[in-house]
Amino acid sequence: MIFALLDALNDIATFKGITRRMPIKSFVQLIKLFTFFVGVVVSMSILANESPVIFLSGLGVATGFVMLVFKDTILGFVAGIQLSANRMISLNDWIQMDSYGANGTVEEISLTTVKVRNFDNTVSMLPAYALVQNAFINWQGMSDSGGRRIKRSVNVDVTSIRFLSDEEIEKLKSIRILRQYIYEKSHEISDYNQEMSEEPAFGNLRQMTNLGMFRAYINAYLKANKDIHQYMLIMVRQLEPTPEGIPLQVYAFTNNTDWAYYEGVQADLFDHIYSIMPLFGLRPYQMFTSNDA
Known part of the structure; x- marks a missing residue:
C-alpha cells in the first residue's frame, strides 16, 4: 500500500x-x-x-x-x-x-x-x-540560453591577399553594410599617412587589404542577419596561418537552438561567404586535385 x-x-x-x-x-x-x-x-x-x-x-x-x-x-x-x-x-x-x-x-x-x-x-x-x-x-x-554557437573557419588562400586599389574601394562602397566601415577606416588611414608625409615610402604608408575588408564585411553581415543572436558575442577573427591557408573564423550564435534550424542557418551563412569571396579578390584554399590540372 x-x-x-x-x-x-x-x-x-x-x-x-x-x-x-x-x-x-x-x-x-x-x-x-x-x-x-x-x-x-x-x-x-x-x-x-x-x-x-x-x-x-x-x-x-x-x-x-x-x-x-x-x-x-x-x-x-x-x-x-x-x-x-x-x-x-x-x-x-x-x-x-x-x-x-x-x-x-x-x-x-x-x-x-x-x-x-x-x-x-x-x-x-x-x-x-x-x-x-x-x-x-x-x-x-x-x-x-536561447542561442547556439557557430564556430567555423574558412581557409583563405594566402596568395590571393593583397592591397585594394582606390577603384576597388569605390566599388565596394556600393555594399550598404560596408559603407560605415570604409568611411571610418579611410579617415583612420588618411590621418596616419599624413603623419608619415615626410617619409612617403610605400612601406611606411597604410592601405586597406582585401582580407581586412572581407573580415569587416562578414562581421557586418552577421550583425545584419536576423537569424543571428544580436545580444551574444559576434566576432570574426583571423587565426594563425597553416599550410592550408589563413583561417578566418566566424564566432556567433543563432537565435534558435533547434538542431535543424541551426544547421540551416550555418549552411546558408557559409554558402554566402564562399560565394562572395571573389568580389574581394580572395580565393578559398583547396587541395590540388586532378580537376585543377
Whole structure:
C-alpha cells in the first residue's frame, strides 16, 4: 500500500512537470528501499520475538560482505543521490558521454541508472556512478540560453591577399553594410599617412587589404542577419596561418537552438561567404586535385 502511494505521488509529479526540475523517482526509490529495510527488520524481530535493536547490532558483522558483493549497487545508490541533490542532470536534458556512446535526451533517472534516448533512437543505460566519476557534457545550458554557437573557419588562400586599389574601394562602397566601415577606416588611414608625409615610402604608408575588408564585411553581415543572436558575442577573427591557408573564423550564435534550424542557418551563412569571396579578390584554399590540372 505504501509503495502504491509512492508510485502515485511519482506519477502526479511527472504529470505536473515537477520531475523536470527534480528527479522525484530517485527519492521515491530511496524511500521504498528504506521502508523495505525497516519492514524486514520489524518482521524478523516479531517472528523471533526479539527487539529490533538486536538485529540492527548484527548488521555490523555483515557490512564488509555486503559492501563487497553489492559494490556497484552501493556506488550507484550514492551517485544517484548526488545527481539528484546537486541537480547535475534533469529529465529531458541533452547530455553527451562519449565513453558510453551516449548522446541524447535523458528519459529516466533512477538511483542506480540513467536512461538516455540517443538521437538515432537507440537507448543507453548509464550507471549513475559513471556520471559522477567521469566527464560528460550537459547541453541544456545551451538550450536554455536561447542561442547556439557557430564556430567555423574558412581557409583563405594566402596568395590571393593583397592591397585594394582606390577603384576597388569605390566599388565596394556600393555594399550598404560596408559603407560605415570604409568611411571610418579611410579617415583612420588618411590621418596616419599624413603623419608619415615626410617619409612617403610605400612601406611606411597604410592601405586597406582585401582580407581586412572581407573580415569587416562578414562581421557586418552577421550583425545584419536576423537569424543571428544580436545580444551574444559576434566576432570574426583571423587565426594563425597553416599550410592550408589563413583561417578566418566566424564566432556567433543563432537565435534558435533547434538542431535543424541551426544547421540551416550555418549552411546558408557559409554558402554566402564562399560565394562572395571573389568580389574581394580572395580565393578559398583547396587541395590540388586532378580537376585543377
